[in-house]
Amino acid sequence: MEDAEHHIRSNIDKPVLYQRFINIFKGRGVFATEFISKGDFVVEYRGELLTQQEGEVRADQYNDSAKVFLFHFQWKGRTWCIDASEEDSSLGRLVNDDHKRHNLKMKAIQANDEPHLCLFATRDIVAGEELTYSYGDSDWPWRTQVIKTELSSSPKPMVRTLLKS
Template structure:
């Protein structure tokens, strides 16, 4: 277990990631399309924009009226901007299930787990950063992306469009229910009313290790008992 949002690939060795660029990467760069960051071995300059996770944007933690703590943009953001890395403890499926049941018995109401693949879940319940305070929206202005950075899998929050200063930062939790219904207060025109309304489960059967495209939003399971 490690206190981070990164996990080294078992088959990684030597120089990994994008190593073939000779100039600044463009939007159609093969590495960028596959969410592979330029590596230290890449010949592109340090100003290359295909190197997220180096500098986070300014954000502000605020108290919301209905959703507890939340996060607002503290500077203007453009579509595609890297905002912050989703960080927590990296745990396997067995420990994840154990923690879920332990927290249920203790009456813990809020906890946050991001399933990346089989035996790789980022748990920001006890250890994490400001990314854990981003709230859900049925019409979010941010997305989560899974990137390969120097052979490590890392998850980042990126702007889905232009965001003004003071605007709440939200993403789709892709909520998996484990207990009573949880009302959604996002206020979006397309709000479903309840989190996980279309993904209700009665038992802890989340389908660990389901295959997902590298470029898709990382599957986030926010469990509320």
């Protein structure tokens, strides 16, 4: 936790990470430049901390591309939201979804008397490997094997949620 708290307070990402463009379907991703051990803090999902209500208002205002950066989670009996939709230099917002073979897990930790979302390694990660975590149980469009040309008239809402251990 000390490593996570240091990077939160410093507002910087670890130097062992880099981003690169993958393809037009997936966009950018985050990769390791060196070995990362299971259990290590990897990166913070940095953004604006919102109440549940503020997060719902933003979700109503945002298009589907921006909505994927809203992350809802429970902290001390309340629902909160991190809005990481603003393009900045942080890498946590660029970590892609993989609900089957992810190598990171999101955890809420406290630093500076506020909740922060941090990704930790669920297994050893080798240099050059893409970093991924599960965005939760929503029916994300990229999870389907068949590319759909039309959305249904009543799609399920897409939100990232913190999964219980």
